[in-house]
Amino acid sequence: MNWSPWIRQFHRWVSILFTAIVIAIFAMLGAGQQPAEWVYYLPLPPLFLLMVSGLYMFFRPYFRKRGGATIT
Template sequence: MATNTNVRTVHRWTSIIFTLTVVVCFVAVAMNPPGWVFYVPLPPLFLLLGTGLYLFASTYLGGRPRRS
């Protein structure tokens, strides 16, 4: 059960980082940035994809939830 908690925490923090990088990209558009700036949000996005799919699948494959 600790694995789900850790993955959920990583997913939440990564979503904050992803949101900030997207905001930075929108601000950078006004300054005519180099092309590589638009690839900055991709690593957090791929991490969000992995953790999100894990959390989605764990609800169906994890069995019955237990109360603490």
């Protein structure tokens, strides 16, 4: 099973979620509301997921099995 398209799609959706959370926090601050302190921690779980999936996609080409000539 090829996981690459699934991880890529997951990364896209989590990035949308992360962006929406950050925009909501800035909108609350711009409206003059002071959110609770725990609201500032909401972007951290999606950010961690973005880091893991992004690192996977970055290093995948380096660890993929290459076909072709082998050294004898």
